[in-house]
Amino acid sequence: MFQIDPAFLAGSEPLGDLPLCHARLQTDARYPWIVLIPRLANARELEDLMTPDQARLMTEIIRAGRAVRALGEALGLPVDKLNVGALGNVTPQLHIHVVGRRRADPAWPGPVWGHSPAEPYEPDVLAYGMDTARRALGV
Secondary structure, eight states: OOOOOHHHHHHEEEEEEOSSEEEEEEOOTTSOEEEEEEOOTTOOSGGGSOHHHHHHHHHHHHHHHHHHHHHHHHTTOOOSEEEEEOOOSSSOSOOEEEEEEOTTSTTTTSOSTTTSOOOOOOHHHHHHHHHHHHHHHTO
């Protein structure tokens, strides 16, 4: 049975479900950032997905990338480059980060992970960002 690792609950908010993945908004106001978590029990690696789900995941990553760009525009954080990663060193449940990066962001050009503590969204900005991301994702 699929369950979300509790680590995701602390640093993100639910956006909704795509055909394969549960989508979450990472709550670091410095970066437009969506995390996709395939709703498959015990999936840890991309190779754990059957071929049709691998293709579906790629489609959902592209969809999330468009949503990250829309979110960045809406929040005044226009995206120069999308970073897509499935690391899982800390949280082994298969998940894919789709992060909007810009030359002026605090971690540029390095990785966002471990750079500095997350900065929370103001409640009204979080609500607006979640609505924008949901609309862009179609959830």
